[in-house]
Amino acid sequence: MLPITRAIGCLLLPGFPLRALGAWTDGLAALNAQQGQVLYALSTLALDEGLVLAGTGVAVHCRAPCAADHWHTVVVLAGEPCTMEAGQEAQLRAQLRAWDQEGVLLGGLGSGAAALAAAGLLDGHRACADWAWLDRLSARHPGVAWSQGLWDLTLARRRFSATSSAATDLVGAWAQQLHGEPVQQEWLLAMDLRHGRAAEDRQRREHLEARDVANPKLAEALALMEANLAEPLPTEEVARLVGVSRRQLERLFKQHLDSLPSRHYLALRLERAQRLLQQGTQSILQVGLSCGFASGPHFSNAYKAHHGHTPREERSRRPGWLAPAPQGDRS
Structure with missing residues (x-):
C-alpha cells in the first residue's frame, strides 16, 4: 500500500538560494513520478x-501559512542569516x-x-549550513553542533538541514530513510x-579562515557564482548584483x-564538472555544457589546465564508470 500524500511547505526568506529550492522540489517531484x-504536495510559503x-x-x-494547514514537513530556505527586521524575526520564531x-x-x-x-529548536542538535556563515552561526548559537558536512537528516528528532549545494543529496537520504534502499x-x-x-563529506571551502568569509560582499559574490555555474555571469554583472565596482570586487578576491x-x-565550474564526471552518467560533452563551457x-x-588530466581520463579512473561515448562526444 502506497503511503499517503505528505504536505511539504517551503518557507522562503529574502535572499534564499534558488538552486536549493529547485533541487529540493525536483528531487521530491522525481519521487512522485517514480511511484x-x-x-x-509542495507549496512555497512566506x-x-x-x-x-x-x-x-x-x-x-508565496502564500502565507494558515490555521487550516496540516504540514508533514516545513523546510526554511535562507541566504545570509538575520537579514530580517526585528518584528519579522519574532513572527518567524513564533x-x-x-x-x-x-x-x-x-x-x-542554505542558512535556513x-x-x-534562533527559535531555540536546534539546541543539542547537529546542523549544516553554507560554509560562508558557519563561523558566524557558531558564535551566535553555541548550543548547536554546527557541522562542516553537507547534510544531516535525523528523523527521530524531527530535524534536518543541508547546504545550498547538497539539497539533492538530502533528498536521496530522505528517499532511503522514508522509502527504503530499492526506492532510493x-x-x-x-x-x-x-x-x-x-553526510560527512566536507564542504569544499571549509579550509578558509573566518576572515575569508567575514566580508558580506565577498560572501554574496561567492553565493552568486555557486548559484550560476551552468550559465556563468560576467564579472561586471557579479559586481553589479553585489553592489560594488568591478575593481572593488577584484580587490576583495585578491585580499581574501x-x-x-x-x-x-x-x-x-571545473570542480563541479569533476564531481559530475565522478558521480554522474552524463556524457563528457553534456557535463561540459552543464558547467558553462560552450564546446567540448x-x-x-x-x-x-586545472586538474592536470582530461575529462575522459577523469572518468576512466573509476572502474566501470566509463561507458561508450555518444556520437559527437569528442572531448
Missing part, C-alpha cells in the same frame, strides 16, 4: 503572502515554534537552519546519479582568496 502518485526575492534576484510567489508543537518535521537549506536555531536506487537512476554524497573573480569562478574542446582544455 506514480503524489507522495509529496510570512506574508506575496513575492520573495531569491539571492539571484528571481521572484517567487511560527516555527508553533509548527514544532504540532509535530511538524522541520529543516533548513539558523532560523530554527531507482530515484538515483531517475536523477542521473550514481550515488549521493555522504588571492585570486581574481574570473579565475575563482572557473575553478568552481573548450571544456577539455580548461579541465586539463
Whole structure:
C-alpha cells in the first residue's frame, strides 16, 4: 500500500538560494513520478503572502501559512542569516515554534537552519549550513553542533538541514530513510546519479579562515557564482548584483582568496564538472555544457589546465564508470 500524500511547505526568506529550492522540489517531484502518485504536495510559503526575492534576484510567489494547514514537513530556505527586521524575526520564531508543537518535521537549506536555531529548536542538535556563515552561526548559537558536512537528516528528532549545494543529496537520504534502499536506487537512476554524497563529506571551502568569509560582499559574490555555474555571469554583472565596482570586487578576491573573480569562478565550474564526471552518467560533452563551457574542446582544455588530466581520463579512473561515448562526444 502506497503511503499517503505528505504536505511539504517551503518557507522562503529574502535572499534564499534558488538552486536549493529547485533541487529540493525536483528531487521530491522525481519521487512522485517514480511511484506514480503524489507522495509529496509542495507549496512555497512566506510570512506574508506575496513575492520573495531569491539571492539571484528571481521572484517567487508565496502564500502565507494558515490555521487550516496540516504540514508533514516545513523546510526554511535562507541566504545570509538575520537579514530580517526585528518584528519579522519574532513572527518567524513564533511560527516555527508553533509548527514544532504540532509535530511538524522541520529543516533548513542554505542558512535556513539558523532560523530554527534562533527559535531555540536546534539546541543539542547537529546542523549544516553554507560554509560562508558557519563561523558566524557558531558564535551566535553555541548550543548547536554546527557541522562542516553537507547534510544531516535525523528523523527521530524531527530535524534536518543541508547546504545550498547538497539539497539533492538530502533528498536521496530522505528517499532511503522514508522509502527504503530499492526506492532510493531507482530515484538515483531517475536523477542521473550514481550515488549521493555522504553526510560527512566536507564542504569544499571549509579550509578558509573566518576572515575569508567575514566580508558580506565577498560572501554574496561567492553565493552568486555557486548559484550560476551552468550559465556563468560576467564579472561586471557579479559586481553589479553585489553592489560594488568591478575593481572593488577584484580587490576583495585578491585580499581574501588571492585570486581574481574570473579565475575563482572557473575553478568552481571545473570542480563541479569533476564531481559530475565522478558521480554522474552524463556524457563528457553534456557535463561540459552543464558547467558553462560552450564546446567540448573548450571544456577539455580548461579541465586539463586545472586538474592536470582530461575529462575522459577523469572518468576512466573509476572502474566501470566509463561507458561508450555518444556520437559527437569528442572531448
